[in-house]
Amino acid sequence: PGNPDIKYYYPTNDLITAPEILFFWVARMIIAGYEYMGDKPFRNVYLTGLVRDQYRRKMSKSLGNSPEPLELIEKYGADGVRVGMMLCSPAGNDLLYDDSLPEQGRNFANKIWNAFRLVKSWKVDDAISQPEYCSIAVKWMNEVLKKAVAETDTCFRKFRISEALMVSYRLFWDEFSGWFLEIIKPPFKSPVDRQTYNAAITVFDQLLRLIHPFMPFITEEIWHMLEERKEGESLMISRMPETRKADRKLTDQFEYVKEIISSIRTIRADKQIPRDEKIELLIKQNGDDFYSEYIPVIVRMAGLSRAEIVTAKQEGTASFMVKTTEFYVPLGSKLxxxxxxxxxxxxxxxxxxxxxxxxxxxxxxxxxxxxxxxxxxxxxxxxxxxxxxxxxxxxxxxxxxxxxx
Missing domain, CATH: 1.10.287 (Helix Hairpins)
Structure with a gap:
C-alpha cells in the first residue's frame, strides 16, 4: 500500500479486454480491488471483438486465414494497417477483416500526402488580395472543422473509436480535399494570396492533430514539414483542437450551395459539355432560401461565365430546383x-x-x-x-x- 507506483497508477481509468474473460478475470480484478485496496481498479471496461475473416470465421493458424502482420505493414504501411483495422471494428463487435481495408488505409495516407504536396507547391504572392470565393471557403472550412472536432470529442468520450476515425476520414477526404482545396487552389502557374495560404496551412495543421491518434507516423512526418518547428516539438505531445461551437447556419447554407454545384455538374455530364467550357446560370428566386453571397463559389466551382438573378422562367434551358429556387442553364442547340x-x-x-x-x-x-x-x-x-x-x-x-x- 505504501508503494508510490501503486498510489500513482491505482486506480486507473480504462481496461481494454475481451468479453470472454469478463467473468473469469475482470470481475475477479474488481472484487480483489475492493478487498485489498478499498476501491475499484478501473472506471471503464472497453470490450474488443474477435478478429474474423470475410466469411465470419475466427482467425486461426490451423485454418490458415490469419495474415502475417509484418507482411501487411510492409505492403500497406503501419498507418494503413491501423486504419484498416479500425475501419472494420465498430465498438464491441467482431472485426471482419479483409485485405481491401488496409488498402483503403494506405489510399487515405496517399490522399493526405498528395494534399500536402499540393498545398506546399503553391507560390505565395503577398501583393495580391484574397478573392471573395477564398474568403467564403475559409470561413466555411473553419466551421466544418469546429463541427468535426466536437463530433470527434463526443465519439472519444463514448469510446466510439471507429466512428471518431470516420469523422476525420470524411472531413479530410470530402470536405478538405474535395471542396476546400478545390475552391482555393490558384489557377495553373498562378500564385495564391498570403491570407488564403496561411488559412490552408492552419486548417491542415488542425486536421493532422485530429488524424494523429489513428495515423501517428505519416501525420508526425507531414506536421514537421508543414511549418518550421522548434527543437523537441512533436505532434504526439501537441494539443488536440479545442471544442468550440460551430455556426450550423453557415454549414447548412454551404450544403445547399454544394447541391447547386452538383446539379450543374450533372447537367454538364448529361449534355457532354467540356469542363473548360464556360456556361451561364440564371437564378429565379421563389422565396428567401437562396443565398446570393455564395455566388462567387458557385461560379468558381461550376465553371460559369456568370450567374444572374432573373424574375421570369427561361426558355431553351436545362432547369433544376434546390429547395424553392429555380436554376436555369442556357443550352441552345444542346437542349x-x-x-x-x-x-x-x-x-x-x-x-x-x-x-x-x-x-x-x-x-x-x-x-x-x-x-x-x-x-x-x-x-x-x-x-x-x-x-x-x-x-x-x-x-x-x-x-x-x-x-x-
Missing part, C-alpha cells in the same frame, strides 16, 4: 427537349406523391392534436415547399411545350 420533358414529369410525379403523403398527416385529426408544434410546423413547411415546386415544374413544362409549338 434535348424530350429528355427534359421526361425529367420534369418524373419530378412532378415525385413531388405530387410527396405532397399527398404530407397532406395525409395534416388531415389526420389525431396527428394534429398530439404532434408537437415544431413537428406540425415542419410538415406545413414541407407542404408549402412541395406546392411551390409543383407550380414551378408545371410552369416549366408549359414553357417547354410552348417553345416547341
Amino acid at each position: 434535348d427537349t424530350e429528355s427534359e420533358r421526361t425529367r420534369i414529369k418524373t419530378d412532378l410525379d415525385y413531388y405530387r406523391g410527396f405532397l399527398e403523403s404530407v397532406m395525409k398527416k395534416l388531415n389526420n385529426e389525431k396527428f394534429m392534436m398530439n404532434a408537437p408544434a415544431e413537428v406540425k410546423e415542419l410538415e406545413m413547411k414541407k407542404k408549402n415547399d412541395a406546392e411551390t415546386k409543383i407550380r414551378s415544374l408545371e410552369e416549366a413544362l408549359k414553357l417547354l411545350e410552348k417553345s416547341q409549338s
